[in-house]
Amino acid sequence: MCAICCMPIPSGVSAVDRTLLRDDVYRRLRDAIVDGTFLPGEQLKDGELAEWLGVSRTPVREALLRLAGSGLVVALPGRSTKVSTIDPRAVRDARDVIAAMHELAVRHTTGRLSEDDIDRMREANHRFAEAVTSGDIAAALDADEEIHRIPVAALGNHALAAVLDQFDPLVRRAERLRFSTDGHASVELHARLIDMIAAGDARAAASVAFDIWHTLAAEDGADG
CATH class of the missing domain: 1.10.10.10 (Winged helix-like DNA-binding domain superfamily/Winged helix DNA-binding domain)
Known part of the structure; x- marks a missing residue:
């Protein structure tokens, strides 16, 4: 109260x-x-x-x-x-939009990202794994954001970036709860995403990018 x-x-x-x-x-x-x-x-x-x-x-x-x-x-x-309280429906709606935006970004940048970009994604996933293991949720969120931000930045689509800027914070609240209980599955998904991008397989990489966000159940962010 x-x-x-x-x-x-x-x-x-x-x-x-x-x-x-x-x-x-x-x-x-x-x-x-x-x-x-x-x-x-x-x-x-x-x-x-x-x-x-x-x-x-x-x-x-x-x-x-x-x-x-x-x-x-x-x-x-x-x-x-x-x-606001964390509304499962609002989280689900935002998650679906964000998943579609990241799928688009990865689809159009696979084959265009530099080796340095891919190396930075791998390094960020390494930091993400360490943060999850140590229970440093703030660091895990920062590393996770860096992984996904690299294809978005490479695409350079300002409309897409604006959509993410609006809806990403709502989903991050739910992600914070998930990473505090089990973030290890995300380490493996990130690794698959990066491998598919490195291999130049745009269709597979986009599919993994979409799936990553849909592993976040809307109920993960619900109060109670």
Whole structure:
């Protein structure tokens, strides 16, 4: 009940440089929701968030609007903004969109990625495996994101990247729960994906990319 009524401000976090763009405020708030710093049902007050980040209320309000569009917060005009609960249907819908986007990116970049790109994917999967084994979920999420970001960046499709930017955070909340219980299957799927890309098999690589996201059951992110 307490978490809904008041918002504990995290301590020991450096303020955002005032010269940084509003995107940095958005990312800080997004990450705080994804990593569980701000819990489902918790009320977010723009004044307190602005003080925490060392910025004015304007970029905070803009960030909260973007977060509402991603489904991470629920905004009630004139009343309050709260961190959303993890809705299995919303996670499933976002997962399906994200799977299709990554399938497209991999299909069109297989055969175009450099050896350095592929090596970076392998290294990121190695770090992912170590993070899962050690229980470092934040590091696992970062490494997982890096693996999938390489084909997306190589494709250079800004519309696709914008779709991922909107829906990825919702799915990351569910992934965080999955990686905390069993992320080892993802290590093997990543390895298969990278092998198919290295072999130049666009159809097989795209299929694996699609399947990776569909191993995430919507219920993985459900509360209770």
